[in-house]
Amino acid sequence: MESNIFHLQYAIDTFYFLVCGALVMWMAAGFAMLESGLVRAKNTTEILTKNVALYAISCIMYLVCGYAIMYGGNIFLSGIADVDPAAVLGDFAGREGGFEGGSIYSGASDFFFQVVFVATAMSIVSGAVAERMKLWAFLVFAVFMTGFIYPMEGAWTWGGASVFGLYTLGDLGFSDFAGSGIVHMAGAAAALAGVILLGARKGKYGPNGEIRAFPGANLPLATLGTFILWMGWFGFNGGSVLKLGDIASANSVAMVFLNTNTAAAGGAIAALITARLMFGKADLTMLLNGALAGLVVITAEPSTPSALTATLFGAFGGILVVLSIVTMDKLRIDDPVGAISVHGVCGLLGLLLVPITNSGVSFSGQIIGAITIFVWVFVASLIVWGILKAVMGLRVSEEDEYEGVDLSECGMEAYPEFVSGKQ
Numbered sequence: 001m002e003s004n005i006f007h008l009q010y011a012i013d014t015f016y017f018l019v020c021g022a023l024v025m026w027m028a029a030g031f032a033m034l035e036s037g038l039v040r041a042k043n044t045t046e047i048l049t050k051n052v053a054l055y056a057i058s059c060i061m062y063l064v065c066g067y068a069i070m071y072g073g074n075i076f077l078s079g080i081a082d083v084d085p086a087a088v089l090g091d092f093a094g095r096e097g098g099f100e101g102g103s104i105y106s107g108a109s110d111f112f113f114q115v116v117f118v119a120t121a122m123s124i125v126s127g128a129v130a131e132r133m134k135l136w137a138f139l140v141f142a143v144f145m146t147g148f149i150y151p152m153e154g155a156w157t158w159g160g161a162s163v164f165g166l167y168t169l170g171d172l173g174f175s176d177f178a179g180s181g182i183v184h185m186a187g188a189a190a191a192l193a194g195v196i197l198l199g200a201r202k203g204k205y206g207p208n209g210e211i212r213a214f215p216g217a218n219l220p221l222a223t224l225g226t227f228i229l230w231m232g233w234f235g236f237n238g239g240s241v242l243k244l245g246d247i248a249s250a251n252s253v254a255m256v257f258l259n260t261n262t263a264a265a266g267g268a269i270a271a272l273i274t275a276r277l278m279f280g281k282a283d284l285t286m287l288l289n290g291a292l293a294g295l296v297v298i299t300a301e302p303s304t305p306s307a308l309t310a311t312l313f314g315a316f317g318g319i320l321v322v323l324s325i326v327t328m329d330k331l332r333i334d335d336p337v338g339a340i341s342v343h344g345v346c347g348l349l350g351l352l353l354v355p356i357t358n359s360g361v362s363f364s365g366q367i368i369g370a371i372t373i374f375v376w377v378f379v380a381s382l383i384v385w386g387i388l389k390a391v392m393g394l395r396v397s398e399e400d401e402y403e404g405v406d407l408s409e410c411g412m413e414a415y416p417e418f419v420s421g422k423q
Helices: 002-038 041-071 085-093 107-128 135-156 180-198 219-241 247-279 284-299 307-330 339-357 363-391 398-403 405-410
Strands: none
Touching: 002 041, 002 107, 002 219, 041 107, 041 135, 041 405, 107 135, 107 180, 107 219, 107 339, 135 180, 135 363, 135 405, 180 284, 180 339, 180 363, 219 247, 219 284, 247 284, 247 307, 284 307, 284 339, 307 339, 339 363, 398 405
16 A cells, blocks of 8 residues: 555656746747747747747757756666665665655656756846847857756755855755756856847947837737746746645645735736836836746745735836846846846845745844855856857848848848838
């Protein structure tokens, strides 16, 4: 009887990992739709190409070396599908708490769940450098980001390794439940380094300091992308509970789903109201980014807040993202989709809010962890971007930028029958 229970828990926890991983994979479609909706029509094909290619690169690089750097073990060469049932059951039997103890699941399911997180971090970079970066420079950077830069900071955080042998973040009281900092702020740090070296789109900022809006080509697509991301986030945060097969874990999963949803709602409404107060209109793009900001904020700790607290945390993110997007423009940091504000600024906010509801986490640990992640990813990315700029160049020509990178980089337009002129 006990053996059957252990078999059942193993199956449930493994299956739960796989389903949540599939939900997070679906976020790749959300990023693709969101970004293709917020860029101009002449740059749509290229942004879609980047999103599909970066996902494939992420899967391969994390398989080849990223997972080994982050957690140890060569997944690429080992037979992770070969499982000794007797050894698994023996591990269960020796665990304190038995069925109520920690989760045990297939190594393949763990890899699959981890690899889709890597792709999410890289997707954040795509939108921030849109409309003026060379496709192949971006894809080469994706190799380094997903194969080395992200896995290194992942090893220091979720992997439990010491930071260059100096300190261990877990011992300092650092916690990031599902990756507000480890995934989202890291992606934003890499994006910021690229945007700084790349420069703004031509015509975005006038000689007298004026900021010119470049409206997205397809707001229905951007809205669809946001809903896809919202849905995928249930796998992102819910799967990070790591277990489903007992009452306590099932209750935790339900609370995480609830808080994830209500934080997004709080962020959306807060951003909508903030934009109305600042601009006098209901700004759809701010509403969409507000929902995503709420999701990023709650990702650092969705299991310990009450539903009311989670809603308030999301609302803080919704307000902050509007202010941050406006500030980035004033600083002439050109981010076409607001990715640095949504994932970077709100990712930091999420980390700093964790100690309010989780007594086992310290503010100092969160700050040190945030600095560690940002400095490592930003500096390493800046070096890689700098080398790519010197070797192959980062930016398309001014003529190609004017005509649209769809034609210069991909040789086809996304809307050939509807585009009569260029913006």
